[in-house]
Amino acid sequence: MTTLTKPDDGATPPTAPGADAFLSVRDLYVRFSTEDGVVKAVDGLSFDLERGRTLGIVGESGSGKSVTNLTVLGLHDPRTTEVRGEIRLDGRELTGAPERTLETLRGNTMAMIFQDPLTALSPYYTVGRQIAEPFRKHTGASKREARSRAVEMLTKVGIPNPALRVDDYPHQFSGGMRQRAMIAMALVCNPDLLIADEPTTALDVTVQAQILDLLKDLQQEFGSAIILITHDLGVVANTADDLLVMYAGRAVERGTVREVLRAPRHPYTWGLLGSMPRLSSDVDAPLNPIPGTPPSLLAPPPGCPFHPRCAFTGEVDGARCHTERPVLPERRGGACHLTDERKQTLFTEQIKPRLGRG
């Protein structure tokens, strides 16, 4: 049996440390009922985000990163989803908030950029209309005002000829332009929180860089908080301030980007780094994918959910990895039974050389 140790047990002071944060997620549990059983998509997640900062969330598909963010926006299907825990945005509790309240926040205070701009934009309405729509809804602007706002936004995201392209349909845009339009749509109401879910995955590399730069620029201009969801550590390295590594619906490591990439404290993070190609590395150096497959969220493994794929369970006394869920420290650290010292040693001696870094 797993001894469930809540990450905040004892460690959390009476006033939550994230109380003053702009976005604070506490003990978030998200469960879907499906025909096969209950999927524990997010399993006790906590994190904070300040204004003007960017939080990168990385993890394999199915690790719960997208679900977390959909839950923040309240876009989950309330009929099949059970949400527990706290989501506070600017001090306001979002879990259990009425749909009407969420509607006034979505697209306004918090906005989202989706992964595939081809399917995420409606093929039936012009780009301009889709950008203008939330603006009208949230600001009560007239049609004309909303349209000029759409043109303005298109200009801002670097669409050439915006006054003309505003009347185009998404299919008349190229992939990169569509993603820019998507960003324009997300930013049209100057949101305080922007969630970008793999915003560059569907794009080619040069466009990727442009889009990421654009996001950075816009953040500087508006001071928004950004959550950048990705499975690509490279993207995070260049864009994010803080990093959260998720595995099986849980955060397994957190810290600043620098901290985590320099001295990762979880074997899973090591794996992620190992499976990432680098320009600086020797072309002949083999990539090291993490062995095994992500766990089923219907029945996640007891103890540390990563233990079936972990090469270091033998380093831990007894069978703790199999029975006891490791705790994630509050600000910096990894949810792992290995001691930080041991991890430091292992990383320096065994992992780092394989990454081909100097």
Place this chain on the structure above:
Amino acid sequence: MLRFLARRTLGAIVILLLISAITFFLFFALPAEPARLACGKNCDPTSLAIINKNLGLDQPVPVQYAKFMVGIFVGRDFAVGHCDAPCFGYSFVSQEPVWGTIVDRFPTTLSLAVGGAAVFLVFGVGIGMIAAWRRGTWVDKFVSSLSLLGASMQIYFVGVLCLAWFVSGLGIMEQPAYHSVTDNPAKWFSGMLLPWLVLSLIFMANYSRMTRSQMVEQLQEDHVRTARAKGLSGRTVFFRYAWRGAIAPIVTIFGIDLGSLFGGAMVTEYTFTLHGIGRLAVESVQLTDLPMLMGVMLVSAAAIVVFNILVDAAYAFIDPRVRLA
């Protein structure tokens, strides 16, 4: 758009010509003998020959076909007089001009088709929307099983039952009959009401099921999620975004259904003793009435072909990604 119409119209004409030729020549492959019907009781070969001559059936089939087709475009002379284009000849049975008969029967079929279609479209799609809106709830389940029940019904069964209950039994509905809408709209309405309802019952089930599944599918689309992420209300998302995406397949089926309904709703017309194109089609086959059969076949085929073109043209309006050429 113009090029599209020109190309499709040309195609339609080719299809209709093919249908006409196939129908005409197949008719003569039947062991049917149209002259037999006009030959009275004491029929003998001599009198059959006279009738065949009267009907023009004594000529080689290709010649008959050629004359028939020419008649459609330029008119034709018969023993009883000239028949103006479009001339489909005279019925072997009633000796009435085929075109006149079709024109006479068409309002019935039109009323039945348009009224029935309006009912099944509004209610079918409406019920489907409700089921999709409340998907997963008892409302959805109730409406869905009701649909299934409707789909498994047969018009002649439901129709006869409704006649027995509502017309003959309770007397709360009028005996179905066609009255001209221009003469007396109220009578037209009450006379067609039951046929509409029964006809639409069968279609309605189909439409509600299709609408529901389309809507549920659309509601899971990424762009619908985007719309919600923009803060649009559930209602706006449902009706503006999801519904917009669900229209296309519904329009396709609706076009095909309406097209074939314009060619006559045979079973409904028989059940409710309506004199429409469907009945005309069945009778012309049973009575081996070649000119009438040709006329009805061509009109029905034309209706279906035209509606197919209309559906394709409608796509240009429904889906901006579609460009007609």
Place this chain on the structure above:
Amino acid sequence: MTTMTLNHRRRARTFTVALAAGALALAGCSSGGGSDPKESKEPEMTSQGITLGTPADSTGPAKELPGAQKGGTVTVLQRDAFEHLDPGQIYVSDELIMQTLYNRTLTNYRIDDKTGKVKLVGDLATDTGKSSDGGRTWTYTLKDGLKFEDGSPITSKDVRHAVERLYAPFQTNGPTYLQQWLSGDGQKYRKALPDGPYKGKHLPKTVLDTPDDKTVIFHFDQPRAEVPFAVAMPNIGAVPPEKDTKEKYDKAPVASGPYKIKDFKPGKGVQFVRNPHWDPRTDSIRHQYVDTYDVSFGHQWVDSTRRLQAAKGDDRNGMTFTNAVDPSQISTVLKDKEAMARSMTETQPYVDVVSINTDRVKDKKVREAIAWAFPSGQYLQQFGGPKAGEIGGGLVGPTLKGYNTSFDPFQKRKYPGGNAKKARELLKAAGEDGYELVYGYGNGDTHQDAAVVVERALERAGFTVQKKEIDQSTYYTQIGKVDNKYDLYRSSWGADWPSASTVVPPLYDGKNVYNDSANYSHLDVPWINKEIARVAKVSDLNRATAEWMKLSEKIFTKEVPAVPTFYNRLFTLWGPGLGGVKWNAVYGAVDPTAVFVK
């Protein structure tokens, strides 16, 4: 007076009937309307002997009905559309009964309001005709005061024109008795006047003479005893030459009877309204009680039964000429006492037989075995049982003069399921055990069900049966081919007037073996041919009818060209708002001429 054509149409449309019938099986419950003793009060048709009326019988007006009053509209529900209004082109029963409303003929049938007894009387003519010259010459005198619907008087010229126009090539549907007797057999008569009267030519006075405006004289080359019946056919009436529009006359004929055509919508319906120029004093047959007869077509039996039984709205004053209560609704109607009080079950002149193709089944013993084995009673049950017909013993039904109730050579009444034992013996004696029969039948529900019954019974008797379905719409064309590949197939025939003379020659004269002929048995036997020629010359009407009857029986027992199955019956309803509804046994339809709205 059914015709082939009627049955052709009737069967052709079984498809649509079946379509509706399937649905009503539910409403009709299960008993099928066969065995209930309460319904056994079927008409006991004895040969009632249609008599020739006197001049007094022919003199109008017709006797008023008690309680009858003028006015109102009668709704008539019919299944098949009337195709012809031109009296020259009418030959099927629903049209025959309809034309009595607007068309008058030289003679006609007067049906007693109470007893239903039929008398042939003068209609346009003052009597049923005077014969002279040993039956070779027949003279008719027109009544005074006869007028067409436009008020112009009806004269002998109009009668002559009505007869002569039957020779024109467009006249192909109607009866041909009189033309053939006047001008030659088969279609030869047409040569006497190839264009009809339309190019100024007339029949010579030696054939058809009109010495004055009131007199019409027919001259024949041999004695013709049955002229009074032949001139009761709808085509021997009056057509004004100047109003004759030839083919178009079929849509708008000029009325001579109490009603005229107001609105004919082919395929949909026809309305009859009062003809103000009809004088009741000239007519001993018809009344003019009702203002309007509103006939609509396309009513399947299921539909007309439902409507007439419920009698809602206009259907209170509803009736039908020939629509039967649908077999699926018989048991429901039988339980409805109120509806049964306004119903009738009457015998029609149609006789159903199953013809044996004598070209293929040459051995008479085998044919006899078939006749014994055939399950006529069970077969009839498939068509609706006693409400649809009465098991038949022979070729000539109860409505005909001289009908012999006891004639039942194959004991069909005793063995409704067939006498398999007797059949088996006959088959064995012929050395044909296991004889293979091809049974052809229409692909409608009823016929398919009946085929199973037939197959079982014949196989019980030692036959091997091969069933072959024939498309309904081409059924008669297929079995009408002389070289068809079937041994057994159903056919039906009705007498044109109540004498076997309109049954035996068309069915069994050897000269009628050709495609589409009614001689479906392909019987060409010298003694029969000779006998037909002889009886045709008998000049005494009563003797002739007796001789025809005898001949029909002899053909059946000696040659076995067909299996008798049943004499048709019509079980029908009318609305409670009507009075004066009676049965026309000659046409096998409900007679509208005395109907009034209560």
